[in-house]
Amino acid sequence: DAGVTQSPTHLIKTRGQQVTLRCSPKSGHDTVSWYQQALGQGPQFIFQYYEEEERQRGNFPDRFSGHQFPNYSSELNVNALLLGDSALYLCASSLGAGSTDTQYFGPGTRLTVL
């Protein structure tokens, strides 16, 4: 039973560039949530996707956007990268929109912006 997978593992970009991160949910899950974890902090909710639509969004600017595909996998896109976007980006999957206590996290993508 495959867990949540994310790619790439690490990524280095420069300011102003754009980045796309990918997530495949745990088998049987249909909902994907994205979190940003800055160094020394807890994860912060970015948004959740269910049925290919953004269902809820945290306090992040429009530079952060996402997509969910028919196979439930998801992408997180960040445009016009800032130094402050350097963080670990976590994907969590669950079954059903709004479900929170049954979210399973992937290993994350470490993004460094220079």
Next chain:
Amino acid sequence: GQQLNQSPQSMFIQEGEDVSMNCTSSSIFNTWLWYKQDPGEGPVLLIALYKAGELTSNGRLTAQFGITRKDSFLNISASIPSDVGIYFCAGPGDYKLSFGAGTTVTVRA
């Protein structure tokens, strides 16, 4: 937004010790969750608490849901080296989890 405060921020443990950490919130939660994060990994759910006053164990871990529903604590008994990591409390809200800043547990040399 909901603010979760964890203490202590960090702690050093000696193998065999019992350790305790807690989490307080500015808001009431109907569920409290405790996660552990190892280096290079995502958070893994340790214990979920669903009822005020509830005391739940998972092996050497014990967590309690405070009566006021604004706090929770986690105890680790007879700590072992693999207990090192970052422990987070989290409260579920609409579609999302709100996390504390974590308690970092390190083995004392």
